Amino acid sequence: MWRIIHQLGSPKGFYTLSARLQPWVWAAAALLMLIGGLWGLLYAPADYQQGDSFRIIYVHVPAAFLAQSIFVGLAVAAVVFLVWKIKVADMAASVMAPFGAGMTFVALFSGAVWGVPTWGTWWVWDARLTSMLILLFLYIGIIALRGAYAHRDSGSRAASVLAIVGVINIPIIKYSVEWWNTLHQPATFSITERPAMPAEMWLPLLLMVVGFYCFCIALTLMRTRNEILRRESSKRWVRDLVRGQ
């Protein structure tokens, strides 16, 4: 276990280990999202009140899950980078942030599209929607802060601090629907409770959620490998690798 963690901590070790892992994660992501997507959009039964518009859940919920999980991932990577000075953690954080921002936007956008037929409005300043918008701004802030310094290390450190402080927003998003009156309904789907829908509706949703996570992991592995090659381009092993091909 510790050996694997140590290997992941060094750029070269991460590069070789992720090469073995990558094809499997990509395959899992493609398979799960294909099955989950087709099942959810074509075969799952329509909701008794919302009809077919409820199918937006199969994109909205996985995107919202990822938007929050990636932010927690950024904060963890930031602590690892600041305390243990593991460069790979910072490289992973730098490639995860834009994807997280994209997922946050997808969650907000699909929510707005869903809100028009069901709620009668596409936006309302309730606690859940507002805290999710703040999450998008935090992501944009992290991306901007990273690019704002001439010296890359300063940018990494500033972005790390913002990621750590911004993680306070995550429990606020999660519990906003319980702490305050909101238009957004409480969670349908959580790890600890049975979903408030029958199996033929939540099984495709589960596939989509797991598929989205696999997609995120696969993309992060791939882009971190590129980032490693870019940042370590003066290192011996990278030169040997390039020359060998």
Next chain:
Amino acid sequence: MHPKRKQKLFIIMGLLSLAAIAVGLTLYALRSNVNLFFSPMQIADGEAPMERQIRAGGMVKEDSVSRNSENLDVVFTVTDYVDDLEVRYSGILPDLFREGQGVVVVGEMREGGYFQASEVMAKHDENYMPKEVADALEESGYSPEDYGVKVKGAD
């Protein structure tokens, strides 16, 4: 652990807890503003301002919706099962608006104790089910709203 790393970890944890306390206190101070709507009970207690735009929310009371046959005027009662609030509205209602369903209405309290709404939004719960299941539940004497209670009670 290396003492320098330990110190750094402590600084980060301290920073995080200070920020959490600051955000927590701010949200606690703003708690009434963060709530999206007033409940009928709060309005009955006089917590909501008169003649100013506010939002109210609750369930549409069964058998309380009466439509004007000549125009789009509609009158219904919003309840939190403690107090009732009479709402008057003129316009198109969202698809999910129905009796027994949650709503949030935007508008203001008027003299005479009724709520003049300028916008009606439907609030839906976290329970989803196919139409056949909902029909079957209805037949066996459960309302679809009981389903979520049943599921949660089963844990």
